[in-house]
Structure formats: C-alpha cells, structure tokens
Amino acid sequence: MQSRVRRRLFGADGASYERAGSNGDWYGAFTLVTSGSERCDKCGNGLTIPKRSRPSFPPVATHAVSLDAQCETCAAVKPVAARWVPRFQQGEPRDPAFGCALYLQEETGRGTLWAYNRAHALALLEWIASPARSRDGAILPGAMASRLPGWMKSAANRTAVEKSLGRLVARAAAI
Known part of the structure; x- marks a missing residue:
C-alpha cells in the first residue's frame, strides 16, 4: 500500500x-x-x-x-x-504532466467544470445528457462517473452542466 x-x-x-x-x-x-x-x-x-x-x-x-x-x-x-x-492535488483543473492551468475550464454556480481536451468534454457531455443512467447506484469504482462531484451528477444541475460542457466543447473546437 x-x-x-x-x-x-x-x-x-x-x-x-x-x-x-x-x-x-x-x-x-x-x-x-x-x-x-x-x-x-x-x-x-x-x-x-x-x-x-x-x-x-x-x-x-x-x-x-x-x-x-x-x-x-x-x-x-x-x-x-x-x-x-x-504540488499537485487530484481534482485541480491543472495538467498533471506540467502543472499548467487547463484552458478548458469554466466556473459554474456549484464549482469549476473542466476537461483535458475535446474528447474528454464530449465524454462528460454524453454521460451527463444520457437519460439511461443506472439508478441502482452501480457505478464501477474505476469509471469516470464515480469520480465526478455530486453537483455534476445531480439532476437539478443537469441543464446548467450540459450548457457549460457545450461551451467547453465549442471552445475546444475553436483551437
């Protein structure tokens, strides 16, 4: 250990x-x-x-x-x-290889939403927007969804998170 x-x-x-x-x-x-x-x-x-x-x-x-x-x-x-x-802390909007602040990040009312690249932002958007998420809490421990903060997974914040992720995808496409 x-x-x-x-x-x-x-x-x-x-x-x-x-x-x-x-x-x-x-x-x-x-x-x-x-x-x-x-x-x-x-x-x-x-x-x-x-x-x-x-x-x-x-x-x-x-x-x-x-x-x-x-x-x-x-x-x-x-x-x-x-x-x-x-100094690197898990969950910071920083590149783990060089320590630079990520370009694809946006402040929301609940916290900072960030993605490493366009593919990462699209994967997040696909999972958040999916209506067929498991309701029995059976998210695998290594899955991306298990590491997302609760405010991102909350149904009450779904629309705001989708809009923010859409802006991140658009910003990534403009690079």
Whole structure:
C-alpha cells in the first residue's frame, strides 16, 4: 500500500512529479516538503514546521533548503532539511504532466467544470445528457462517473452542466 506522501508525489500514470520539477518541466505550484516526522532534540516532542509554497512562475530549483522549525512544547528552534517539490492535488483543473492551468475550464454556480481536451468534454457531455443512467447506484469504482462531484451528477444541475460542457466543447473546437 502506498503512503500518503507517495500518492501525492506520483501521478496516476506513475510519472514522478519530483522528476518533472527537477527537469524544469513543471510549471505549476511548488511546496516545501520535509524528509519525515521531525522531533525536538531537547524534549522529543513534535516540531511545528512552517508551510511554504510558491506560485508556478518562475520555476524554482528543487535543491535542499533549511527551515527553522519550532518545538510545540519547549519552543526550541531546530533547523530542518526540506526540498521544493511540485504540488499537485487530484481534482485541480491543472495538467498533471506540467502543472499548467487547463484552458478548458469554466466556473459554474456549484464549482469549476473542466476537461483535458475535446474528447474528454464530449465524454462528460454524453454521460451527463444520457437519460439511461443506472439508478441502482452501480457505478464501477474505476469509471469516470464515480469520480465526478455530486453537483455534476445531480439532476437539478443537469441543464446548467450540459450548457457549460457545450461551451467547453465549442471552445475546444475553436483551437
């Protein structure tokens, strides 16, 4: 079983976001990550490590840096080694390979609707507009529909989502 950190740093296709950042191919946000759980040298309790992130441009080097972490109990300060790694969160409207914001995205009243390309937008539109969806909740775990947010699958939002997807398909056709 993969650890939480490992899932965050590796994409669904197995591509390493760390490798993308070190090659200079990553144009998304970066965040500082420490090597593990750090403990205070004096009392052994946990350290509060400051969280830092950087916007996508200009690209940042992935070399090691030092952060001053403070003990939660005795307030002692200890330098902690950290490194910049690309930040990618599942469900963000970003390209998972380079971290760039997707061109095909639109804000709706419920959330952001996005697609990678015209084929993806058409597949979403076909599923949303389909009247023959399963009503017994039998959506396969790996299916695209199982990963869609509830507001997209709701019948109350169907018309608005169809219109937004139609605009995304039209925008993709104009490229």
